[in-house]
Amino acid sequence: MTVIEGHRSQQMPPPDLQDLRLHDEFMRLYSQAYLSVFAFIHTLVPVKSDADDIMQQTSMVLWQKFSQFEKGSSFVHWAQQVARFEVLTFRRTHARDRHVFSDDVVELLASDHSADNPLMEEERVALIECLKRMTPDERELLNRCYSGEAELKQIAEKVGRTPTSLYKWLNRVRQALMQCVGRRPLEARRT
Amino acid sequence: MSPDNEHVNSELDTLIGALVNGIATPDETKHLEHLLRADAAAREHYRRYMNLHVALLGLSGVAMNSAYAPLDRDPALTTLPSARAWSAGKARKRWGIIVFATAAAAVLVLALLGTHVRPDVLLSKPASLARITRSSGARWIDDAQSIAVDSRLTQGLFELSSGLIELTMDNDATVLLQAPVSFELKTSRRVALRNGHIVVRADKTKGDFIVETVHATVTDLGTEFGVGVGPAGDTQVQVFQGIVVADWKAQDGKSVGSKQITAGQAISIESNVGVNAHDIPFTEDRFIRTFPEDDRVNPALAVFNKTALETIQVVAAPLSLSIDGNLADWNLSGQFQSKCVAPYDTTYFVDGAMMHDAEYLYIGAHVGDPFPMRNSRDVAAAPDLIWEGGSVVVRLSTDAALGWPLEGHSGYVGDYRGDPLNGRRPQDTSEKIVHLIIWYDKRAEQPRLALEFGMDYHGRINFPKGWKGVFKKDDNEHGYTLEYAIPWKLLNAKSAPRVGDVLATSWLVHWSDKQGVRPRGYLVEFKNPSEKRVDILWGKTFGKAIFRANTN
Numbered sequence: 001m002t003v004i005e006g007h008r009s010q011q012m013p014p015p016d017l018q019d020l021r022l023h024d025e026f027m028r029l030y031s032q033a034y035l036s037v038f039a040f041i042h043t044l045v046p047v048k049s050d051a052d053d054i055m056q057q058t059s060m061v062l063w064q065k066f067s068q069f070e071k072g073s074s075f076v077h078w079a080q081q082v083a084r085f086e087v088l089t090f091r092r093t094h095a096r097d098r099h100v101f102s103d104d105v106v107e108l109l110a111s112d113h114s115a116d117n118p119l120m121e122e123e124r125v126a127l128i129e130c131l132k133r134m135t136p137d138e139r140e141l142l143n144r145c146y147s148g149e150a151e152l153k154q155i156a157e158k159v160g161r162t163p164t165s166l167y168k169w170l171n172r173v174r175q176a177l178m179q180c181v182g183r184r185p186l187e188a189r190r191t
Numbered sequence: 192m193s194p195d196n197e198h199v200n201s202e203l204d205t206l207i208g209a210l211v212n213g214i215a216t217p218d219e220t221k222h223l224e225h226l227l228r229a230d231a232a233a234r235e236h237y238r239r240y241m242n243l244h245v246a247l248l249g250l251s252g253v254a255m256n257s258a259y260a261p262l263d264r265d266p267a268l269t270t271l272p273s274a275r276a277w278s279a280g281k282a283r284k285r286w287g288i289i290v291f292a293t294a295a296a297a298v299l300v301l302a303l304l305g306t307h308v309r310p311d312v313l314l315s316k317p318a319s320l321a322r323i324t325r326s327s328g329a330r331w332i333d334d335a336q337s338i339a340v341d342s343r344l345t346q347g348l349f350e351l352s353s354g355l356i357e358l359t360m361d362n363d364a365t366v367l368l369q370a371p372v373s374f375e376l377k378t379s380r381r382v383a384l385r386n387g388h389i390v391v392r393a394d395k396t397k398g399d400f401i402v403e404t405v406h407a408t409v410t411d412l413g414t415e416f417g418v419g420v421g422p423a424g425d426t427q428v429q430v431f432q433g434i435v436v437a438d439w440k441a442q443d444g445k446s447v448g449s450k451q452i453t454a455g456q457a458i459s460i461e462s463n464v465g466v467n468a469h470d471i472p473f474t475e476d477r478f479i480r481t482f483p484e485d486d487r488v489n490p491a492l493a494v495f496n497k498t499a500l501e502t503i504q505v506v507a508a509p510l511s512l513s514i515d516g517n518l519a520d521w522n523l524s525g526q527f528q529s530k531c532v533a534p535y536d537t538t539y540f541v542d543g544a545m546m547h548d549a550e551y552l553y554i555g556a557h558v559g560d561p562f563p564m565r566n567s568r569d570v571a572a573a574p575d576l577i578w579e580g581g582s583v584v585v586r587l588s589t590d591a592a593l594g595w596p597l598e599g600h601s602g603y604v605g606d607y608r609g610d611p612l613n614g615r616r617p618q619d620t621s622e623k624i625v626h627l628i629i630w631y632d633k634r635a636e637q638p639r640l641a642l643e644f645g646m647d648y649h650g651r652i653n654f655p656k657g658w659k660g661v662f663k664k665d666d667n668e669h670g671y672t673l674e675y676a677i678p679w680k681l682l683n684a685k686s687a688p689r690v691g692d693v694l695a696t697s698w699l700v701h702w703s704d705k706q707g708v709r710p711r712g713y714l715v716e717f718k719n720p721s722e723k724r725v726d727i728l729w730g731k732t733f734g735k736a737i738f739r740a741n742t743n
Contacts, residue, residue: 003319003343004331021422024350024386028371031332031352039245043238046210048248100210105224112234123239124246146247152212171208178204178243 026066029075030059035124037079044087044109046100054090058083084110123181130180138173145170200236202226207240319343320379321358321366327495327532329354329370348375351387357534364393364400364411367534377403390417390478390534395433407439407460408446414454417478429457429477439466495531495539496714498725502735503527503696503717505688508546508553516663516672518555522546525739529698529716530559538669541583541700541714547738549687551676554585554629558700563664563671564631565707570641574653577641579710581703582630583673586727587736588695589684590623596719597695597730599624599646620645622683624695624730629675631662633707638662640675644683646730655681688738696736697725 037058042051061082069078087106101109131139144155156166206223209215215223226233321344329338332352344358351370358366361379368374372387382389383403393400395413402409405424409416414433420426428437430452438449439460447466452458457477460468504525512520523544530540538561546553566580578584588597599621602614614620626643638660644650660675679687688694701713717734718725726732 003345004349024371024373027332027350028352035245039242042245043241046241047213048211100220101224101227105227108228109234109237112231113238123242127243127246142247152214167208167212167214170212171205174208174240174243175201175204177247178240181243182239 026063030062033076033079036076037083040080040113041083041087043113044106054086058086061086126181127177130177133180141170141173203233203236204240207237211244319345320376321360323356324359325357327355329356344376346376362397364391366391384418384420386420386422388417388419388478406462406466407437410436412436419478424462426460427457428452429473430454439468441466495535495712496529497532498715498718500527500529500716500734501718501720502737503545505545505547505736505738507740508548514659514661514674514676516661516674518672518674521555529714531714539702539714543698545736547687551678552682554675556583557670557672558583559670560702561669562703562705562707563668564662565633565703566630567633567707570653574641574651577630578628578701579703580630580707582628582701584699585627586697586733588624589682590621591688591692591694593618593621593623595693595695595735597733599730601646601728614647620647620649625682629673646728657681690738690740692738694736695730695733697733
């Protein structure tokens, strides 16, 4: 049985109500925006460990500058602006050989990215629905490959395939999902 | 998509796949960069691919195993969620750095607030106080995975970002919490509510149950009551059954007033010049009686009942029948009942019935709905989305030759993906598979009916002619009754089905927000018991409509 622990005990002094409200508001907006912002960063920085570092740095800057966030405006848009700056900073401060894309391509990708990326949520919901349509083997493959618990090579060994065939299989499954996700927002409207 | 585009996208997918898997060669990376630089469509495809990739990273685990369905989840397929990220280093690697980033931000927030997490607190094992006995679309604020039932919660602070959970405390009290809510479990009989809503059902014989807020202490004396805390710390208390005592306190914590509140009463405790309390009207939907207003969960996927029925008996209509919104003159021997799960069961339900005669199909229903007959969607502007504003959708095959299970499907379904006739077979596109969308148009103040046909949902008719229908709101405005008579010829039936015919059917009841615009949840009934759930794109999942002279 899973035990979920509260993050503070009752001995902790209660925080100031005003700060608490600010914290609550920030965490609400941040959790809603998280996937959109991370997708934005990862699009510009395809190396996941780098994208993770930038996301972490971005989250800190977002909190530090939260007082500058204009209430009522788009948090995602604001967060993506901050993230874009953090991506540039990261590229400036890290070795050139770690960059996947050149500056002009990064700039193009960032410019293309719509402010609130409204399809992101729709796509994510569609993805959940599309996953139901995959075979158990396909879902298991995705689960293993995206759980971060093992490298592709190790997974291939476990399932008795060569890394190349596993990789091809994964690609086919992702392509099927891409096609399904493209259709699902329309299908959902037929309910 | 043209074959050329397909080829380019396939090439892109291969290159991007190699990139995100860390096995792209320098030449492949260079080629991908060239494609992205040259073509906006390639960049859009790349963006969509990366969105999918990130979503998969976020969904790995529960969602992939259970293919998220708020209440239809098969417990056997559900893996337990990760421990909360900032709790004693229990973050799981699967959610990895994403949770870590969130947790880092949260810890940072706490640090910046000057409330650091003490190592001794983290290292000590707090007492387990409650078990999660229900979870509906629920997520902790720091964890993208759904909260699974049967997990236990310890002493401490919790914050729910979406959905609803039910806790069974170790003293057997039941606590319902609806997001957004922040609360602290102090003991098995004491909860501090920092903001949001809570409903408690407690048994006096198991001891008092106390809900604390910044301004009040509410002591239960064996009852069901709700407490809400607003952004400014104002506290609302409402009693559904029994008695509670509310004490309100000044900033220094000293009690400055007290009131006994009985069933049907409500008060608001506010801090203005001092802390004061005053009576407010009791309203049924103030506390966790209506579906969550959470736009992050796609309401199209938010099924709130456990589909249990296989068959509806379509009985013979009486010779004399008035279509007047009153089902008293109906033959209700085939009536079915279905309700959403608790705590929504008393608010959202349907008592439905179908009857037949030589000329008409009759559909009647009493629907529990806290916001009845408010559909304000514009059918002319977005006909496909009219159901979102609140509706009853009945799907029925009117051709006995199509049989049951109904073999038609939309072409988007699993095993048929490679079939060239995918979704284009006669049984897929039959005009005799009819979808009846029934709603009350608040803008025009008229009952409405729209029709679609086949499992491909073609030939939509927004304003068919020849049918009769009436909606009538309940006196207490907690629901409505609909009564419709629809000619068989409108449903493309050559003649009325015969007694003994078994046809495929399913019912969906959609509920909306207060404005009658956004969908909030739905109930679905009549399912082939061999199937896991009703899929509107796959006829074989539908249940049965058995035509009777009367029920057996």
